[in-house]
Amino acid sequence: MKIYFERTGGLMGQHLRAEIDADRLDPAARRELEEQVETAQFFTAALPPAPPPSGADRFHYRVEIEAGSRRRAIAGGENDFPESFRPLLRYLEVLARRS
């Protein structure tokens, strides 16, 4: 499994970015990452209707995940992602800090 993750915006305007190759993680970390992706239903979850942009200081994400024959790339504001993605996004944010 290969993951590209990017977060921009927010009050701080911090740019977080990570490219993760699950094959290079230790077995426990790899298993945890795969569970996060599955729990989020990343490849199948329907996206909520995109609300018109409003307000300020919101996060923007770009997430691409490729696992075998499955691949999905999603980019948008935090409201454009389904609620089920939130733990995965947080998991990737923390991984991106370390990369």
Place this chain on the structure above:
Amino acid sequence: MERHPLACILPPHMVEQIVANGTPEQRAKAIQTAQVSAELRAQRREMAEVERPPSFEVPAAAPVLQRRVYSAGNRSGLPGQLVRGEGAPPTNDPAADEAYDGAGATYNLYWEVYQRNSINDAGMPIDSTVHYQVGYDNAFWNGMQMVYGDGDEDLPADQRLFNRFTISLDIIGHELAHGVTQYTGNLAYVSQPGALNESFSDVFGSLVRQRTLHQDAAAADWIIGAGLFTANVRGVGIRSMKEPGTAYNDPVLGKDPQPAHMRDYVNTPQDNGGVHINSGIPNHAFYLTAVEIGGFAWEKAGRIWYATLCNTIRANSNFQDAANLTYRAASDLFGKGSLEQQAVAHGWNGVGITVEDVDTPPDTRPGCLAGVMKLLGLR
């Protein structure tokens, strides 16, 4: 939410003052303005009813502070469960009480110094939600209310970078100021207009904190987000208006990317064109202006920036426009060639922008308080 072009109108108490003390011509204009204002308020109430959930009351026009603090319970639903309403005692939840007190301090700056009655200048309730999501290291304005995360509460202590986002009063002031901008200049949230949008929020956020601490421009630290970082971070805050680019330099967070001068302007597609990066330039211009004027920054420099935001800034205004318009506002408020106007010119010059003294003002926004005051010859 799109800004209504007539969102800034003459408050009733001001009409009464003009009718009582003005010349016959001023009284006639004030009464005419009041009639228009009443129509606009009716339109605004209709808009509010359309745009807000049915549970929201119609905002009162009287200057009455009405705060509501909700908890999202670490979920995403907004506004969440009400935990403290106006006048209720402290909850002993630091985030909820900081949101409540910070909203009050911000309201007081706008009302007591600039005579602005809440976010929309019509007594709009100030709603805040704390405990948003899990591990949410951010705060934002969603077009109707302020929202605060708890930072890195979900991580082990030695990995935490962020405390709760209500911990910094200027962050609360920053988010509420986005609401004020939405109802006034409504600067587009992209590129230079977006960086100005961010800068106005930093300016008024910092002024709320300075006023609460009773600090003059020389004594203030001009840091945005002091206290937000945990001890694990090498940094004093998320931005420095005094020295943009120096707020943090950390192995995990990286280095503060803000420029302080146009020669270092960052062209980037990220962050809506770098709205949180290039805001360092107008931030520093405000700092230089305020320090040169001296005294309490909210009294003169803040008034110049507020009048500009309310009266003349447009959705697509860029840094040069902001320089020209603040320069003109300083002339309107303190006189042409005044020390205050010279300070504005020097402030912008310090960031690489030369003000252009354009005598003909742009179309004055109908109904804006300062504009109407000027129209009536009361300033």
